[in-house]
Amino acid sequence: MQSIKTDALIIGFGKAGKTLAAYLAKHQVQTVLVEQSDQMYGGTCINIGCIPTKSLVVQAERKVPYADAVRATDELTAFLRQQNFNALDTLTGSTVITGKASFVSAHDITVRTQSSEEIQIQADRIFINTGTVPFLPTIPGLEGSSRIYTSTSLLKESRLPKKLVVIGGGFIGLEYASMYAQYGSQVTVLDTSPRFLPREDDDLAAEIGNVLQQKGITIYNGVRLKEIQPGDALDTVAVSLADGREAALEADAILVATGRQAYTDGLNVAAAGVQTDGHGFIPVNNYLQTNVPHIWALGDINGGPQFTYISLDDFRIIREQLFGSAGRAVTDRKNVPFSVFITPPYAHIGLREKEAAAQGLPVRIHKIPAKVVPRTRILNQTEGLLKAIVHAETDQILGFSLFCAEAHELINLIRLAMNNGVTFSRLTDEIYTHPSMTEAFNYFA
Numbered sequence: 001m002q003s004i005k006t007d008a009l010i011i012g013f014g015k016a017g018k019t020l021a022a023y024l025a026k027h028q029v030q031t032v033l034v035e036q037s038d039q040m041y042g043g044t045c046i047n048i049g050c051i052p053t054k055s056l057v058v059q060a061e062r063k064v065p066y067a068d069a070v071r072a073t074d075e076l077t078a079f080l081r082q083q084n085f086n087a088l089d090t091l092t093g094s095t096v097i098t099g100k101a102s103f104v105s106a107h108d109i110t111v112r113t114q115s116s117e118e119i120q121i122q123a124d125r126i127f128i129n130t131g132t133v134p135f136l137p138t139i140p141g142l143e144g145s146s147r148i149y150t151s152t153s154l155l156k157e158s159r160l161p162k163k164l165v166v167i168g169g170g171f172i173g174l175e176y177a178s179m180y181a182q183y184g185s186q187v188t189v190l191d192t193s194p195r196f197l198p199r200e201d202d203d204l205a206a207e208i209g210n211v212l213q214q215k216g217i218t219i220y221n222g223v224r225l226k227e228i229q230p231g232d233a234l235d236t237v238a239v240s241l242a243d244g245r246e247a248a249l250e251a252d253a254i255l256v257a258t259g260r261q262a263y264t265d266g267l268n269v270a271a272a273g274v275q276t277d278g279h280g281f282i283p284v285n286n287y288l289q290t291n292v293p294h295i296w297a298l299g300d301i302n303g304g305p306q307f308t309y310i311s312l313d314d315f316r317i318i319r320e321q322l323f324g325s326a327g328r329a330v331t332d333r334k335n336v337p338f339s340v341f342i343t344p345p346y347a348h349i350g351l352r353e354k355e356a357a358a359q360g361l362p363v364r365i366h367k368i369p370a371k372v373v374p375r376t377r378i379l380n381q382t383e384g385l386l387k388a389i390v391h392a393e394t395d396q397i398l399g400f401s402l403f404c405a406e407a408h409e410l411i412n413l414i415r416l417a418m419n420n421g422v423t424f425s426r427l428t429d430e431i432y433t434h435p436s437m438t439e440a441f442n443y444f445a
């Protein structure tokens, strides 16, 4: 059996882990990164998350036939996977081992490779970056159905579903619903939550719901999923609707998108004395340390927001700890935005109107329809609504909701403004290039 001693061991090829591995190796820290699958170099984002889904969204908008889009997306992820592997494998001081890691003690792990070889690794510092996997709820008939997909398995399906039922109307559910409807599937979204997009303000949720429905998507909230009945040509999803009616929805594909769960299967963190919470996530302090001081947890697995850019920011916290002044901490993150890549995309940052009201803040609300921005006419994407929540006395931007073309780009500019004290009047009275989506801010003035 091969034995390795290393300064740093990273378990999982996620955004934080791979960025940290490269950084450590470049700073003369001997680093081993263990990834369980040769199909996951680069982690969830590259292989089964952000990149393939957004590639499919863009190609749906460009009206590329579905099978061609899946093929092009596979080529893209294969390219990025190899690029991610090479970036670490060719770096002096960094070693990538492909196999499943399992703790033996607080400093020792074993790795079982794909050819069942065992490698023992002893490390001074260990960074857990093992991510999450889809959570599947208990619904009678779900396990027995051959038409059940997760976000991962549906990406591999080159045949376009004719009738797609999406269980869960969150990030993944809505992104898939929007893109499959554009490819030509008949899409129904089922969600147990009584309200559509319950965290968002009513006006935004209504606007988004209307646009999705105009694209042919049927959305049911407040449903109770009773059973999935297998059939020869189609499965049937039996539900009780919010108004008490019963419905039987036919589907040749059923996507389950009801959240993601911590992935520590086989990792045996207990052998290292690392604690997990009731949901399997690994609790960390403000500097991402677990209860065992030389073991850190980065990315989704620490129970923080599940975004690639948060995983990257976790890397920055570690970098500052090991090489800087330890000045960066989880609680320093102010105004973390998000973008849902429906068409047009929806992005949000800061407070919603209802949250500002609940805090008793004096607010001014500014709203414009997306269609007043000339760029939306050029893009032929005139749907949407832009809304600013502004402090009535200080003119500071408290929050912004953007449901419009390029919202995922604009939201980053707003973050820069908010975190640097740029007032709403200043933001809306700047010079912006024309015809761009950024000049939407001028239309608020």
Ligand SMILES: Cc1cc2nc3c(=O)[nH]c(=O)nc-3n(C[C@H](O)[C@H](O)[C@H](O)COP(=O)(O)OP(=O)(O)OC[C@H]3O[C@@H](n4cnc5c(N)ncnc54)[C@H](O)[C@@H]3O)c2cc1C
Pocket: 011, 012, 013, 014, 015, 016, 017, 034, 035, 036, 037, 040, 041, 042, 043, 044, 045, 048, 049, 050, 051, 053, 054, 099, 100, 101, 102, 129, 130, 131, 132, 151, 152, 172, 263, 265, 266, 267, 298, 299, 300, 301, 305, 306, 307, 308, 309, 311, 341
């Ligand atoms: C369909 C989908 C779309 C998404 N879209 C977006 C988006 O547009 N924007 C965005 O910001 N976020 C998006 N996300 C979320 C984003 O992908 C995740 O938040 C991010 O990838 C998490 O990265 P991570 O660093 O936690 O680790 P991950 O990238 O999840 O990597 C964990 C790695 O650890 C490996 N591993 C696990 N256990 C072991 C073990 N015992 N031994 C060895 N290796 C192991 C796994 O194989 C995996 O490669 C999306 C997610 C999904 C599922």
Ligand SMILES: NC(=O)c1ccc[n+]([C@@H]2O[C@H](COP(=O)([O-])OP(=O)(O)OC[C@H]3O[C@@H](n4cnc5c(N)ncnc54)[C@H](O)[C@@H]3O)[C@@H](O)[C@H]2O)c1
Pocket: 137, 167, 168, 169, 170, 171, 172, 173, 175, 190, 191, 192, 193, 225, 257, 258, 259, 260, 305, 306, 307, 338, 339, 340, 341
């Ligand atoms: N654009 C992005 O940044 C992006 C895209 C995709 C995923 N993600 C990340 O991945 C995470 C997981 O996404 P997700 O969509 O799986 O989770 P989610 O938490 O966003 O949404 C889950 C939805 O499923 C519903 N639900 C839960 N149980 C249900 C049941 N039994 N039946 C019907 N509906 C049920 C919930 O009410 C909720 O609306 C997100 O939280 C996000 O952090 C991000």
